[in-house]
Structure formats: C-alpha cells, structure tokens
Amino acid sequence: MIIARDLHKTFKTKTGKVTAVDSVSFEARDGEITGLLGPNGAGKTTTMRMLYTLMQPDRGEVLVDGFDTAKDPVSVRRALGVLPDARGVYKRLTARENIAYCGELHGLSATQIETRTRALSEALDMGDILDRQTEGFSQGQRTKTAIARALVHDPRNVILDEPTNGLDVMTTRAMRGFLRQLREEGRCVIFSSHIMQEVAALCDRIVIIAKGSVVASGTADELREFTGEENLEDAFVKVIGSEEGLHA
DSSP states (O other): OEEEEEEEEEEEETTEEEEEEEEEEEEEOTTEEEEEEOOTTSSHHHHHHHHTTSSOOSEEEEEETTEETTTOHHHHHHHEEEEOSSOOOOTTSBHHHHHHHHHHHTTOOHHHHHHHHHHHHHHTTOTTTTTSBSTTOOHHHHHHHHHHHHTTTOOSEEEEESTTTTOOHHHHHHHHHHHHHHHHTTOEEEEEESBHHHHHHHOSEEEEEETTEEEEEEOHHHHHHHHTOSSHHHHHHHHHTOOTTOBO
C-alpha cells in the first residue's frame, strides 16, 4: 500500500521558482491498479519520483507499506519495483544478465534469481530475447527487460511511469495483461499515463492530476457522477479543463 500526503515540490529556474507538485494526496491500495492520469507536464513524473525516493518532497510524506520514504528509504526501495521514465538497460549485457545483476544488488541467491527470471520471462513473453545482448533491442524489448529487472526481488508494490509509451499495439496489449496479473497477485500497482483509454480500461481507481494538483479521484463511475458527464472522456476533459496533452 502506498500513501501520499500533501506532497509539494518546487524547482528553481532562471526566471524564478516553479511549482511542479502542489498538495498532492492519494492512496493506492493492495490488489488494485491506481492510475495517475493527466496531460504532459501535469506533475505526474515528479510525483512518481517522490514516491520511489528519487526526489524528496519539500513538504508532505510518502508511506510505502508503512515505511516513510524520508526516514527509511532503504526499506521503501526493498518494498518497491519501479519502472522509471528512463528505460536504461546495460547494453553489453543480455536481458538475463541485466535481470541477474539487479537481483544480486537486492541480495538474492543464484537460485532465487533463476526462479524469478523464469517466472518473469514467462509472464512477459521474453523467451526469445532472454539470452540476447540488449544492444539493438526494440523499445518494447527494452521495456520488458526493465520491468523484469525492476520486479526480480518480488516487491509487493509496483510503480510504472508510462509503461506502454512507444510500444506497438500487440506489446501494449501484452503489457496490459501483465498489469492485470500483478493486480490478481494482490500487489499495489501505480502507473502514470496521459492516455485516457488505457487508464479507464485498467484502473480500479483513477487520480487525475492537472497543473501539479489532484483535481479529482475515484472510480470511473465516481468520476462520471462527479462531473455529471455520461462519457468518461468528457468527464476527464471537464475535470482537467482542457484537451491539451491528453490522448484518447
């Protein structure tokens, strides 16, 4: 379970301070997929980075399975599997070696790494690429490798930043199936997207972020009721106040 309370983050620029995240609060429960939806530049990635300890909020707190990201970041990282916005993999290593390397960093034994690699390879349909060097991988193959690497230590909480960005239709469908599998296993899953249809199809709860703040949250039905719109797309547009940067 992941709880964000009153998160606030500003950045200094040449022209002054810019508020990227302002008083963001939400709760992501075990056994559910929580979607962060909003246009590009809404503050989703900054919020995600605070959830997985890459950034510290100027104000507020994040709890992951009860561990505070500021007070106990090591325990938080053990409880989290993260696909960041950057999909870097070690190009000179095979997909299997990339996964094993991260498993070793988490203190897993060779047997544990082999067991998890087999399970993740099957779940992500990586059999044909597992022992190939990752240099020259497609975007989808890199994303699969990065997700397997992030989940090798079997975390109960999973954070994915735009996991289907740049993927083809078939790989996107497979990725959505994988997310549903994580939910069925009782994990807490958070993923960000600016694609409304994707969030609506996958998520148990939706948190809509615009201009750095949470403007609405709830189930798809609750959001429709909140806005008075029958169509979910119209509800999103009404809440955000603009169609800019949001894709159906």
